[in-house]
Amino acid sequence: MKQDKTEAALSDCSKAVELDPNYIRALLRRAELYERTEKLDEALEDYKAVLEKDPSIHQAREACMQLPRQIEERNEKLKKEMLGKLKDLGNLVLRPFGLSTENFQIKQDSSTGSYSINFVQNPNNNR
Incomplete structure (x- = not known):
């Protein structure tokens, strides 16, 4: 029920902004709703748009300073989760061959940013 109200309010704000792109209160409200629903990128865009129209709005200024860090x-959290799932999938595929993702070392070249992968026969002995 609460989510339905939030979605309806988001829709109303979006329609208001569509009708009048300079409607600061609608932009600000939509940014707050985006933030509440964890759509941080969209919230940041709206807060930036608010600041472009009225730099004196403290809430938008503060959000523009905090949201990039939260994003x-x-x-980073999503990247770690994804890498963990990829590692699990890799282990599932490698297990029948007596291997795991621990048998492969990934190193990034700091000058080029490219990666190299090396096979390690006994990964537990190299630590």
């Missing part, structure tokens, strides 16, 4: 933290 980065969320992205």
Whole structure:
């Protein structure tokens, strides 16, 4: 029920902004709703649009300083989750061959940013 109300409010705000792109209160409200529903990228866009129209709005200024860090933290968390799932999948595929993802070392070249993968026969002995 609460989510339905939030979605309806988001829709109303979007329609209001569509009709009048300079409607600051609608942009601000939509940014708050995006933030509440963890759509941080969209929230940041709206807060930036609010600041472009009225730089004196403290809430938008503060959000523009905090949201990039929150977005980065969320992205790092998602990246770790994804890598963990890929590792699990890799182990599932490698297990019948007596291998695991621990048998492969991935190193990034700091100058080029490219990666190299090396096979390690006994990964537990090399630690």
